Amino acid sequence: xxxxNVTSNDPKWGVQAFATLFDITPRAVRFYEDKGLITPCRxxxxxxxxxxxxxxxxxxxxxxxxxxxxxxxKEVLDVMDGTVRAHVELRRRRENFARVVKNLSRRREDIKKxxxxxxxxxxxxxxxxxxxxxxxxxxxxAADYEAVFREHFADEHxxxxxxxxxxx
Amino acid sequence: xxxxNVTSNDPKWGVQAFATLFDITPRAVRFYEDKGLITPCRxxxxxxxxxxxxxxxxxxxxxxxxxxxxxxxKEVLDVMDGTVRAHVELRRRRENFARVVKNLSRRREDIKKxxxxxxxxxxxxxxxxxxxxxxxxxxxxAADYEAVFREHFADEHxxxxxxxxxxx
DNA sequence: ATGTAAGTTGACGTTAACGTCAACGTTATA
DNA sequence: TATAACGTTGACGTTAACGTCAACTTACAT
Numbered sequence: 388x389x390x391x392n393v394t395s396n397d398p399k400w401g402v403q404a405f406a407t408l409f410d411i412t413p414r415a416v417r418f419y420e421d422k423g424l425i426t427p428c429r430x431x432x433x434x435x436x437x438x439x440x441x442x443x444x445x446x447x448x449x450x451x452x453x454x455x456x457x458x459x460x461k462e463v464l465d466v467m468d469g470t471v472r473a474h475v476e477l478r479r480r481r482e483n484f485a486r487v488v489k490n491l492s493r494r495r496e497d498i499k500k501x502x503x504x505x506x507x508x509x510x511x512x513x514x515x516x517x518x519x520x521x522x523x524x525x526x527x528x529a530a531d532y533e534a535v536f537r538e539h540f541a542d543e544h545x546x547x548x549x550x551x552x553x554x555x
Numbered sequence: 556x557x558x559x560n561v562t563s564n565d566p567k568w569g570v571q572a573f574a575t576l577f578d579i580t581p582r583a584v585r586f587y588e589d590k591g592l593i594t595p596c597r598x599x600x601x602x603x604x605x606x607x608x609x610x611x612x613x614x615x616x617x618x619x620x621x622x623x624x625x626x627x628x629k630e631v632l633d634v635m636d637g638t639v640r641a642h643v644e645l646r647r648r649r650e651n652f653a654r655v656v657k658n659l660s661r662r663r664e665d666i667k668k669x670x671x672x673x674x675x676x677x678x679x680x681x682x683x684x685x686x687x688x689x690x691x692x693x694x695x696x697a698a699d700y701e702a703v704f705r706e707h708f709a710d711e712h713x714x715x716x717x718x719x720x721x722x723x
Numbered sequence: 724a725t726g727t728a729a730g731t732t733g734a735c736g737t738t739a740a741c742g743t744c745a746a747c748g749t750t751a752t753a
Numbered sequence: 754t755a756t757a758a759c760g761t762t763g764a765c766g767t768t769a770a771c772g773t774c775a776a777c778t779t780a781c782a783t
Contacts, residue, residue: 402730415770415772417731432778433731433779434730446668446669449669450669452662453666457769466680480680481680484676488670491666491669491673494620495666497617497621498663501617501618501659502659502660505652505655506656508634509652509653512648512652515645516645570759570760570761571759571760579741580742581760582740583742585761586741600760601749601761602761624740625740
């Protein structure tokens with residue numbers, strides 16, 4: 388329970404080292420600071436990144452990979468930092484966050500389907516490359532998907548009532 | 556096996572109707588055509604979208620939601636359409652596709668973690684909003700995540716040897 | 724003292740994915 | 754016949770997320 392604040396042997400990075408940790412450029416890191424996503428401490432002018440910045444940045448990039456904008460991410464970080472005291476605003480953001488969570492499960496479905504599609508495609512390519520004679524390989528896909536459309540389309544549009552929007 | 560080409564009672568949409576089906580603008584649809592992602596048939600000048608375009612567009616947007624660029628997506632569609640005959644190029648793309656599939660499983664992890672984070676945050680907001688006295692709620696997060704960093708960081712960097720790049 | 728490697732702040736350029744007009748053609752309905 | 758309603762093709766504007774300089778400081782090894 389004692390807040391000793393032992394930052395002695397904690398790892399520290401300059402902007403260059405920190406950037407390469409996440410496989411990005413120093414420019415990107417500075418850009419994120421300008422946007423207010425991270426606020427590294429300074430030692431005579433230079434930025435110094437520690438463990439706190441590391442975990443924070445991990446989550447930033449995680450969200451970014453999933454297609455969220457930096458403004459979206461800041462909306463979350465602000466709440467985490469406790470800089471959003473107004474209850475009305477907190478409630479507003481909480482609703483958005485809840486929507487995001489819902490959409491994330493839909494993303495999972497997207498990943499499933501895309502993974503299936505891509506592995507299937509890879510398999511088709513393999514068989515085609517292994518094949519000796521080049522037959523009408525290209526049209527296979529269109530034919531397949533035209534066939535199963537009716538059922539698919541029916542499904543989509545009976546459940547069309549409860550639609551909801553995208554990301555943030 | 557008989558290619559009857561029964562397009563009689565198939566659903567058809569104009570660009571406006573088609574766009575609203577996917578909750579986007581006609582401009583976006585036209586843009587995708589300019590990029591070569593879809594090629595709807597024409598009836599005296601106007602674009603006409605059918606089932607084929609529908610399923611195609613579904614997949615396009617699915618990939619887009621996961622952060623892929625339109626050029627990335629076109630690389631896939633070209634192969635599906637069979638317009639990439641050169642074996643060398645086919646092999647090249649197949650490798651990329653395989654990488655994409657691998658990265659998609661990492662995306663799943665991203666979703667998991669972000670979902671956990673967001674639901675946790677929502678819960679914290681709820682308890683804070685329900686609470687009567689406003690105590691030092693804001694700092695909770697930073698403290699929590701500083702604590703678990705060491706172990707976390709060690710994990711990250713022992714498995715740092717087998718890194719691989721991002722999307723396409 | 725002189726590189727050299729690391730950092731800094733502007734300022735401007737760039738790319739993707741559209742938005743936003745403008746100017747125009749076609750069809751159906753009052 | 755006129756006036757919507759729906760379509761078309763440019764052409765230009767916009768935003769996010771940086772890249773790419775330039776001009777400069779600071780720390781340290783030779």
